[in-house]
Amino acid sequence: MPKLIIDHIPVEVPAGTSVLEAAKSVGIWIPHFCYHPALGSVGACRLCAVKLLDGPVKGIQMSCMLPAQDGMVVSTTDPEALKMRSLVIEWLMTNHPHDCPVCDEGGECLLQDYTVAGGHGIRRFEGKKRTHVNQDLGPYIEHEMNRCIQCYRCVRFYQEFAGGSDFGVMGSARRVYYGRFEEGKLESPFSGNLVDICPTGVFTDKTARFRARYWDYEMAPSVCPHCSLGCNTVPAARYRELLKTIARENPAVNGPFLCDRGRFTNAPVNDPARPRVPLVDGKEVPWDAALDALMLRIAELAEVYGPGSLAVVGSLRLPLEGNLLLARLAELLGAGHLCYFADREEGERVAAAVSLLDGGKAASMADVRKADCVVILESDLRDEGPMMLLAVRQAWRSGAPVFLVGKHAPLEQARAVSIEAIELSIIEEVPLAIFARPVVICGTRNNAPAAIGLLARAEAGIACLLPGPNAAGAALLAQEHGAVTLEGAIASGNVKGIITVEADIPAALLDGVPFVVAADWLPTEAVRRAEIVLPTTAWVETDGTFVNFEGRAQRFRKAMAPGLPIRGLPARYHASPDKPSPFHPPRLHRSIPPGGNLRSAARIVADLIERCSGEAVADPFEGRWEPLRDLDPEGEGVRLGPG
Known part of the structure; x- marks a missing residue:
């Protein structure tokens, strides 16, 4: 590994590292425009000039184009280098507008x-x-x-x-x-x-x-x-x-x-049309009144239809915290059915895909970028995971052949990123055995559960694209708690009430269910049909955790306060009684902004648990989930498995 000195600091870097990257590794920032870590160097901007005082190369050089070598003595603050960079900025500014x-x-x-x-x-x-x-x-x-x-x-x-x-x-x-x-x-x-x-x-x-x-x-x-x-x-x-x-x-x-x-x-x-206030039978009510009405009607449901007539439904887009608490809530309510998937076949496909996470076969997008062979099986990546298509292109640029297998893997996706791909009808035609780092990318939308399960035998990394941001987390919880799909629960004939939390339920499954409660931030079909609506925060308005297709748990943080945007405020908020002004924010002082009386799905479920048990929820992460409690939102995440 080359050893050099940059601004009196000894530096040792891997062979092939540029002087610019070597300086960056010890906290020395050299100005640059054209260099980008993902794109490499072309020496177009001429701004990263440094002075080499000693070693195999001397004089003013462009640091992004110069590989680090033993014995180099580099100065980023030499007057000649500073003058060079100053002149580059000056001639760049000759045509730059004053805007x-x-x-x-x-x-x-x-x-x-x-x-x-x-x-x-x-x-x-x-x-x-x-x-x-x-x-x-x-x-x-x-x-x-x-x-x-x-x-x-x-x-x-x-x-x-x-x-x-x-x-x-x-x-x-x-x-x-x-x-x-x-x-x-x-x-x-x-x-x-x-x-x-x-x-x-x-x-x-x-x-x-x-x-x-x-x-x-x-x-x-x-x-x-x-x-x-x-x-x-x-x-x-x-x-x-x-x-x-x-x-x-x-x-x-x-x-x-x-x-x-x-x-x-x-x-x-x-969207100003988002659910913004709790509703009971279409009327706005305070939060406590909505939750009290919910508990009362659940009790009435059990009296009329008997125990086990309630289904509690989680979601593929509900953060992990909410899905974890739903299992506790279902048990306390005596719900007959805990569901994380609405559609039976979708639940089976995702379960088959998540079963492949064990044994080190799960491939990340980083693995795809480094693969020496890529197979896209029955999937259009433009729809199921666009960034995966960009990862496939990087593998192809490095020489990896790309195979499109099945009628649901159209050639147009390869053309969208200028990839030359080989079309095949079955995966057995792909010579996976001759490659050292092959990856099979499998779409779960068009593959049968049995076909997904057979990928466990493939001598390749497996990347199964799932139908939601937390589909893997929902499948792991469904496995842990023996949950059923809502379609299967309704087929049993005893579901008379549904509590759905950020779930996308087809209208056909809601037909004939007399009691529906919907907690969501999107105006879904369940929200439109619900007797009780509990408005939730979107993912940017709360903290939470998603588990991605490879089983990687990642924390996200609240980025904005919930509430109607200034541009989306109804007329009653814009104007004072004496002087209407349609473009002015509210003139009333309030602790909660208009439309901001929302709660996260996890908090709503926790409030219901407290009403049932009399105990506040301390933390949703217990048991096997405890390592996620202090997950760093700026880290790479933590890989989970089905066990």
């Missing part, structure tokens, strides 16, 4: 930071600035080409890393242009990463444009709930409105990137 006050990148702009840090504050250039015409790139990405510093990050990510073909670089010298041949929506399902990867304000989030500065946001480490992959995110909110979602790096899961579904699906959280 920091209106640029959405303000506060998180590398060019802004490095300009200030380099001491460049007076513009000597008095010529005419180069200008470009911007393009309409669709509903998500705002294009402002005049801010470009030609670092090539955007095109390197879009074309090389993500395999997109409808966006690129054109022109030469001062006429370099990054965009499309014609205006139109970017086609890549990962186009939103241009927002995060651009070091200036060329690409910004159009959905949050002009809404807030970086320092205005409420943010916290979180986990994406839109599929089972468990990608790490940072939701950014202001005034009780989720404005945008930023990718949060986790090398074991999503790396530094995020798919467009996870990044831009904010509307359900901000």
Whole structure:
């Protein structure tokens, strides 16, 4: 391993490490634009200049392009290096517009930071600035080409890393242009990463444009709930409105990137039509009245229909804390049925997939990126787990063949990321035995439970994509408590009441059930039919835990306060009696914001447990779940198994 000295600090790094990375490993930050850990180095920006004082190489060098070698003596503060970086910033700023006050990148702009840090504050250039015409790139990405510093990050990510073909670089010298041949929506399902990867304000989030500065946001480490992959995110909110979602790096899961579904699906959280107040028979009531009515009607249900006529239903999107407490509640209520899945076949498929977590066969997205053979079995990753498709592309770029097996594994998913894939009809045709690190990616939507179970015999890592962010956790609990599916419970003929907590229950299963209680933050069919509605917080409005497809438990934190967004307030909140003003926040002082009288699903279940037992719930994590009690929300998570 090479040993060198950087700013008088001895450093030892693995062979092949660049001087820039070596400096970063000991806390020395060298300014750079074009370098990115996921994209590597191209030496385009010329900002990472350092002075080599001694060793095999001497003089001013670009640290991102220079491998660390024995005997190097590097200075990042040498006057020549500082002057070089200052001049680079100056010529980058000759054409840059004076629009920091209106640029959405303000506060998180590398060019802004490095300009200030380099001491460049007076513009000597008095010529005419180069200008470009911007393009309409669709509903998500705002294009402002005049801010470009030609670092090539955007095109390197879009074309090389993500395999997109409808966006690129054109022109030469001062006429370099990054965009499309014609205006139109970017086609890549990962186009939103241009927002995060651009070091200036060329690409910004159009959905949050002009809404807030970086320092205005409420943010916290979180986990994406839109599929089972468990990608790490940072939701950014202001005034009780989720404005945008930023990718949060986790090398074991999503790396530094995020798919467009996870990044831009904010509307359900901000929907003014969300359940916001407790309802009993369609009338608003206080929380205590709603919970008292619930307990009374459960008692009446038992009197009329006998014991065991109640089903308590958890969910694939309900955080682990709520699902854990539901088992206690079902026992205290004397419920005849504890359910974590509504559909029988879906429950069987997920149970078969979770049984594969044991024995070290579960493959993470990091494993897929390093695989030397990838099989996609009966799955369209664009729908079941988009970031997994990006992981497959990285394996393919490293030389791994990609096999699409079955009629539900369309070739279009490979074309979406420019992968050359081989189509086969059955998995037995894949020569898995000749590879050292093969991975089979199995969709549970179109595979039968028996077919999923047979993958245990495959000499490969297995990644089974599940139908919800906490589907694995629900399956583990169903196994632990001997739970049944709601479909199976109703088929028994004695279910006359349902308490559903954030569960998506088909309308057909609700037909003929006289008593329904729904706790949810989405306006589901169960909420519309329920006699008692208990509004819950969304995942960004509470703390919780999801268990992803590989059995990795990950904690997320509350990022925003619940309540109606300022833009979604009904008219009665906007105006005072004497002077209507439709765009003004409420003039009444209150401890709870409008529409903010929500409780997390776990707290609602805990309140019901306390009413049944007379004892407060101290902690949902007991027994085998106790190691999750102090789970670090900024760590890589903890892998679980079915045992």
